[in-house]
Amino acid sequence: MLFLAIGLFIAAVLILAVDIYIEGFGPLGVVGLIVAAASLFISIAWVDFGGFIVLGKIAVMVPGTLLFYRFLRARQLDGKLVLTETLAEDVVDVSGLEYFMGKEGITKTALRPHGRADFNGTTVEVHSDSGYIPTGKRVKVVDVLDKKVFVRQNEN
Numbered sequence: 001m002l003f004l005a006i007g008l009f010i011a012a013v014l015i016l017a018v019d020i021y022i023e024g025f026g027p028l029g030v031v032g033l034i035v036a037a038a039s040l041f042i043s044i045a046w047v048d049f050g051g052f053i054v055l056g057k058i059a060v061m062v063p064g065t066l067l068f069y070r071f072l073r074a075r076q077l078d079g080k081l082v083l084t085e086t087l088a089e090d091v092v093d094v095s096g097l098e099y100f101m102g103k104e105g106i107t108k109t110a111l112r113p114h115g116r117a118d119f120n121g122t123t124v125e126v127h128s129d130s131g132y133i134p135t136g137k138r139v140k141v142v143d144v145l146d147k148k149v150f151v152r153q154n155e156n
Helices: 002-022 027-046 050-075 094-100
Strands: 104-107 114-119 122-128 138-145 148-153
Touching: 002 027, 002 050, 027 050, 094 138, 122 138
Parallel strands: 122 148
Antiparallel strands: 104 114, 104 138, 114 122, 138 148
């Protein structure tokens, strides 16, 4: 049982290290904590001098986790797995969308029911209020609700 408890402890440390490296702390971290708790329980219940082993595990796990986390921060590795850039290079900030109320533009993508439209050189994410609108059609902004711009195809 001692080897099982040690194996579970090592597995828990590895799972927690991977979780901190990938997500910060997520579902995988919960699994790591459960495996660590199982290791501690096995140590206490079935291993001679299990209480001392548990104290040793805690004395290794807590500082080891903190050092690993500091290592990631120092190396700036924790942000490299998360995409921070956007694909839309010229999409306007959503804070001033009321400006576009009543403006006319041209669809840059097909609206099914949402896509992009160009308003005098500014690309905006828009939603069609009347269904599908093909690319290159003239549209007019008819409403701005909850940071969404609604357009309707011009009839002329």
